[in-house]
Amino acid sequence: MIDPSIRDMGFDEYLAAVRRFTDEELIPGEPEMVRLGHVPEHLVDRIAEIGLFGLTLPREHGGLGWTVEQQVRLTFEFTRASAVYRSRFSTTIGLVSQAIAAYGTATQREKYLDAMANGNCVASFALTELEAGTDATAVRTTARATVDGYVLNGSKRFITNAAWADVLLVFARTAPAGRALSAFLVDRTAPGVTTRLPEQMNGHAEGPVAEIELENVHVDRDALLGGTEGNGLKHAMRGINHARTHVAATAVGQASRILHEASDYAAGRHQFGHPIAEFGAVQAMLGRSYAELEAGRALVLDCAREFDRGVPPKERISAAKLYCTEMASEVADRAVQVLGGEGIVGHNPVPRMWRDVRALRIYEGVSQLHERNLARALPALLTTTGLPG
Numbered sequence: 001m002i003d004p005s006i007r008d009m010g011f012d013e014y015l016a017a018v019r020r021f022t023d024e025e026l027i028p029g030e031p032e033m034v035r036l037g038h039v040p041e042h043l044v045d046r047i048a049e050i051g052l053f054g055l056t057l058p059r060e061h062g063g064l065g066w067t068v069e070q071q072v073r074l075t076f077e078f079t080r081a082s083a084v085y086r087s088r089f090s091t092t093i094g095l096v097s098q099a100i101a102a103y104g105t106a107t108q109r110e111k112y113l114d115a116m117a118n119g120n121c122v123a124s125f126a127l128t129e130l131e132a133g134t135d136a137t138a139v140r141t142t143a144r145a146t147v148d149g150y151v152l153n154g155s156k157r158f159i160t161n162a163a164w165a166d167v168l169l170v171f172a173r174t175a176p177a178g179r180a181l182s183a184f185l186v187d188r189t190a191p192g193v194t195t196r197l198p199e200q201m202n203g204h205a206e207g208p209v210a211e212i213e214l215e216n217v218h219v220d221r222d223a224l225l226g227g228t229e230g231n232g233l234k235h236a237m238r239g240i241n242h243a244r245t246h247v248a249a250t251a252v253g254q255a256s257r258i259l260h261e262a263s264d265y266a267a268g269r270h271q272f273g274h275p276i277a278e279f280g281a282v283q284a285m286l287g288r289s290y291a292e293l294e295a296g297r298a299l300v301l302d303c304a305r306e307f308d309r310g311v312p313p314k315e316r317i318s319a320a321k322l323y324c325t326e327m328a329s330e331v332a333d334r335a336v337q338v339l340g341g342e343g344i345v346g347h348n349p350v351p352r353m354w355r356d357v358r359a360l361r362i363y364e365g366v367s368q369l370h371e372r373n374l375a376r377a378l379p380a381l382l383t384t385t386g387l388p389g
């Protein structure tokens, strides 16, 4: 539940509160999270109280109503802490609530949005399957119409928060293969729904994804998002530009923390009678990382401002997602190098974050998909930016 005092704050005051929360609670809470293997419940409650579940929704739906630029600036702050904290609410604030806000029926908006904004309803976005990864159109899960609803059968994998979500937005075929997808709001505890955590997570270890089995799961007709069949892909893509902007901002937040940790370490670690920060080779790694970090930050902010002006700049957002997530991996890899053996052995947060940022290049479109889409759009992009076409 969002603390009522948060709703009275102007943006600068709220940004400062989120910065304090990150420095005083999220970052210090990381060792406990690592020990438990998941985000501690008392921190999930604090995340809800401070309003991070309500980051993206407008005030009329219980959220805080920040602009995309403001959301990005807030994301830069709280993603200086482990990216796993963000994963805990990202599926709720992103792809699911955005699709309900845009396409849900009045009943669906009323049932879910206020509860989501207040952290009382955790949502998962269940699209990926064994055969449907980058090619989301290959979904095989089926939804067979009955007199009063649908019966769902199929399995999903790699679904963030699925093991503890209240509601799953499940994408399924409403007719034989070849027909369009539809999206269904499915209660995670409904008979026939089971979730299974993976044996091992290599990155995002404290925020494991899960498999979902759907075996003859009956849902009422009003579980169909928007009340009409065949719009599933449109619903899935509704929040994609928004989600990609947030992932790019997350990469910037992660890279800034990682660089901070590496810079502090280099100042304190002495070899050959000098801090290693005085060696040119180490300075090259740190200096280059800072330049790339700031280039990424500027690109995300620029996309967010254009988003707020009206039409999301699809290709530039794709470029920001590609660049910032690759940049964060590079920065993290250099930081591990600066730490030497402590980058591999022990409890320094850098190696954990190095594994976490690796995943950012895989979800919300693998890097190769963005490269392909950008290459295809290039002739038009070069013309519209005034460069030679």
Ligand SMILES: Cc1cc2nc3c(=O)[nH]c(=O)nc-3n(C[C@H](O)[C@H](O)[C@H](O)COP(=O)(O)OP(=O)(O)OC[C@H]3O[C@@H](n4cnc5c(N)ncnc54)[C@H](O)[C@@H]3O)c2cc1C
Pocket: 091, 124, 125, 126, 127, 128, 130, 132, 133, 134, 135, 157, 158, 159, 160, 161, 204, 209, 359, 362, 363, 364, 365, 366, 367, 368, 369, 372
């Ligand atoms: C931590 C994490 C959280 C996730 N959370 C969710 C979630 O909440 N909900 C959800 O639905 N899914 C989720 N996913 C799944 C994620 O969206 C998929 O992993 C992603 O779309 C890639 O699909 P895939 O893993 O099947 O890889 P594949 O599609 O098999 O791709 C493997 C590789 O093949 C190459 N490749 C594939 N297609 C192309 C192409 N067209 N052009 C060039 N190269 C290509 C790329 O190098 C790619 O990395 C999550 C994944 C991870 C790792």
